[in-house]
Amino acid sequence: MVHRIIEWSLRNRFIVLVLTAALFVWGFLSVRKNPIDAIPDLSENQVIVFTEWMGRAPQLIEDQITYPLVTNLQGMPRIKYVRGTSMFGMSFIYVIFEDDVDIYWARSRVLERLSTISQTLPQGVTPQLGPDGTGVGHILWYTLDAPGLDLGEQRAVQDWYVKFALQNVPGVSEIASFGGFQKQYSITLDPNKLLYYKLPVTSVINAVRTNNNESGGRKFEMSEIGYIIKTSGYLQSIEQIQNIPIKNVGGVPVRIADVATVQMTGETRLGIFDQNGEGERVGGIVVMRYGENADKVIDAVKKKMNEIAKGLPEGAKFDIVYDRGELIKDSISSIKRTLIEEMIVVSLIVIIFLFHWRSALSIVIQIPITLAISFILLNAFGISSNIMSLTGIALAIGVIVDNGIIMSENAYKHLAERYALWQKEQKNKTI
Incomplete structure (x- = not known):
């Protein structure tokens, strides 16, 4: 089979070149469409059910809310397991689905089941779904630097102005407020x-x-x-x-x-948020939706912040505490630099040791083509460009070059043997 493919490729060089060029262009476009993140999303496919019943002890929450919810949610299709946690005044249920289940299908099924369970819960208790974000969805943390406002006023600005504006950014699942006093x-x-x-x-x-x-x-x-x-x-x-x-x-x-x-x-607080030992701060956490491009969402949030800042009270401004965008840019640029350095070093070594520019060119040209095609597969399997995936590509360059060297050396060997045989035949004819 391999021999037939090689034979067909040699007889149809133009078609092979056109197909290779088409794959390279497709791969180049896939590079631009591939989502970028610093770390791979290895979190479970889960739906969180949050229930609040303030003033009740954890044991009562466990008996009246957590246990009924866990037992009723276990019968849903394509579910792996259900975990429940009870604490003072709150209950958390983690419904873990199979990895290939669509998250929004899972959320609709949980919501459908909750509509029938709610009748068995205490009066006034209403379970609600958590945000449609992953465990690594916290992409940006910010605080409000407003020295002229007290903590209650800062929290009011965060909850009734900043939060609603940032939630309209595409790709943002939730803005979780923290710090200050809720009046x-x-x-x-x-x-x-x-x-x-x-x-x-x-x-x-x-x-x-x-x-x-x-x-x-x-x-x-x-x-x-x-x-x-x-x-x-x-x-x-x-x-x-x-x-x-x-x-x-x-x-x-x-x-x-x-x-x-x-x-x-x-409102009664269970903790405070202190920044750099300078006192309490009020802020929010930007939670990204499933499957979104973290780099684009962060850029959109920052752009929206510049618009929101014009409506903040005088002297107030945003102070970004954690920005995954900087980590993304640093990690991706480091991997890109490594890839470029590897390509240059490998190309020079191949040229020096083979000392045959056509053979070296056939090997070096495989590197960018293979890298471009690999991004087609990344998009097909829903894998983002992160430290793990790009490092794997960088490590695979050696295999790509090694394969090219073996094929070139093997072809050169057979051509040399055929050429020696041809020279021998010509000598015999002359004699």
């Missing part, structure tokens, strides 16, 4: 005053809940003009919360301010 109204009840006015805690909760509401009426037309009737009842300040009536005692309303203290506080 909230805190109502601290005085048990002695509740006992004096004979008020249960539920009465205070219901009073706040019913007074923080907005309801609609109907459309009223007068003089050919339509008016929408509605009531605006959303609480907007501490004073409004303090003036909410709870009950009436002898014609005098008992307000929230009479039995509790209302103040603006931050």
Whole structure:
């Protein structure tokens, strides 16, 4: 079979050259389309289910949420195993699928199963899917350098301005905020005053809940003009919360301010984010989607940051803490430099030792053609250009050159034998 291929190639040199040129052009275009990353994505094909039930102990979370979810999610098709973790107020379920399963098909099946499981969970508990990102999807970390704002204001800018803007960048799955204080109204009840006015805690909760509401009426037309009737009842300040009536005692309303203290506080935190020992910072983590080009996503995020920076409060700016783009550029440039150096060194050695430019050219020309064709296969199997894949290509250059040298030497040997035989025949004819 090999002999027939060689024979056909020798008889159809023009076709072989055209096919080789076409493969080289295809490979060159594949190099530009191949996704670039610093490290290969070896994470499992998983879907994360996150459930929050604040104030509950880990054992209660395990019994009421984690165990029912794990047992019900195990029966899905093409699943490998399900892992569950319970902690204070939170439950995490990791559903691991087979490697060849499409991640969005897997997420739809998990979401489909959760729609039936939710009825068996405690009231008010709603499981939700985690971001469609991998374990190595954290491509960029940033903080807000805003000396003129307190931590609560910085977190508000991050959650209500920066986060929503960066989530619109193509390829970004989620912007995970960290640090600072999430502002909230805190109502601290005085048990002695509740006992004096004979008020249960539920009465205070219901009073706040019913007074923080907005309801609609109907459309009223007068003089050919339509008016929408509605009531605006959303609480907007501490004073409004303090003036909410709870009950009436002898014609005098008992307000929230009479039995509790209302103040603006931050949500309870389990840790802080300190940067370079200079104090707390507020920021976010950019999580990339499955199968995206990390280099392009990072460039798009940075471009969007330049646009967002124009709308930040005066004196505030972005401070990039971790940027995988720099690691990608350094690692890829190092591998490229190594490849070029290997190609030059191998070419010189081949030319020096063979000392036959046509043989050396046939060997050297195999290197760029083989490298270009290898990127066609990388794209076909969904492998990105990273340290591992490019290092493998660099190591394979020796095999490519070695094969070319063996073939050239073998061809040269047979040609020399045939030439010696031809000279002997010519000598015999002369005699």
